Amino acid sequence: MEIIQIGESEAKMIAPLAALFRVALKQFKGISSLPDNDAGLAEIVEYLNSGFPCFAAKEGGTYTGYLVCRVDRPVVWVESVFVHEAYRRKGTATALFKKAEEIAASFGETTVYNYVHPNNSQMIAFLRRHGYTVLNLIEIRKPYPDEKLLQKIDVGENTFDY
Numbered sequence: 001m002e003i004i005q006i007g008e009s010e011a012k013m014i015a016p017l018a019a020l021f022r023v024a025l026k027q028f029k030g031i032s033s034l035p036d037n038d039a040g041l042a043e044i045v046e047y048l049n050s051g052f053p054c055f056a057a058k059e060g061g062t063y064t065g066y067l068v069c070r071v072d073r074p075v076v077w078v079e080s081v082f083v084h085e086a087y088r089r090k091g092t093a094t095a096l097f098k099k100a101e102e103i104a105a106s107f108g109e110t111t112v113y114n115y116v117h118p119n120n121s122q123m124i125a126f127l128r129r130h131g132y133t134v135l136n137l138i139e140i141r142k143p144y145p146d147e148k149l150l151q152k153i154d155v156g157e158n159t160f161d162y
Contacts (some may be wrong), residue, residue, distance in 0.1 A: 002058045003095050008048055013063045014039035014056055023083035028117040030148035033052065044068075057092045057101045067096035074107035076100055078114045082124075092160070093126060118153060118162065153157075 006014060018040030024033050026033045047054055057065040063153050065083035069076055079099050083092045100112045114132065138155055149161040 001064070001090070001095060002091060004056055004058060005099075006044075006048075006056045008045060010056060010063075011041055011044040011048060014044050014054070014066050017063060017066050017082055017084060018043050018080070020084065021080055024082070025117065028119040029144060030085045030150060031070060031144070031146050032135050047079070053099075053103060055096055057083070057087075057096055059087065065092045065096055067099060067114075069100050069103055071103060074104075074109050076104040076107070076109065078112055094130070097126075097130065 004014065016035065016036045017089035019035035020039045020137060022040065022042075023033050023042075024036050026122065044066075051071075053071065055067045056063050063083045066080065068080040070079050071077075078097070080101075081093060081094075081096055097112070104110070104112050109133070114123075116127065128137070140160070143149055143161075146151050151162050153162045
């Protein structure tokens with residue numbers, strides 16, 4: 001496996017992964033969708049044009065995963081990290097995530113900040129395996145038009161429809 005920093009020339013190859021990532025995120029909200037490679041390409045190009053460091057995992061000629069970071073010096077956020085289902089559990093996400101941690105370390109920081117959907121148990125478990133345990137932010141918003149709120153989540157003394 002090779003981890004490379006990508007530019008616009010690789011964006012088209014990463015677009016299908018970005019499209020699958022958006023499908024997965026919508027599934028956490030109970031919304032079914034199909035991958036939109038054009039939207040995936042637009043997203044990756046927008047990240048690159050905004051100066052966000054973007055990395056891809058490559059095995060042979062196949063792009064298997066990607067990572068997008070947002071840098072607000074000295075803070076580094078993981079905007080997106082995704083590995084194609086066929087390549088999971090092989091260290092790809094760990095290798096990609098290490099790039100974000102390297103950027104943070106270059107600013108003297110010891111952590112990378114992550115937005116994680118509460119239903120994304122795989123990512124939560126991944127982050128816990130890498131020493132991330134502190135929750136210090138919640139998102140409060142109106143439901144999306146097609147979103148199905150099927151459960152309740154307690155945060156401190158508050159209960160939220162979810």
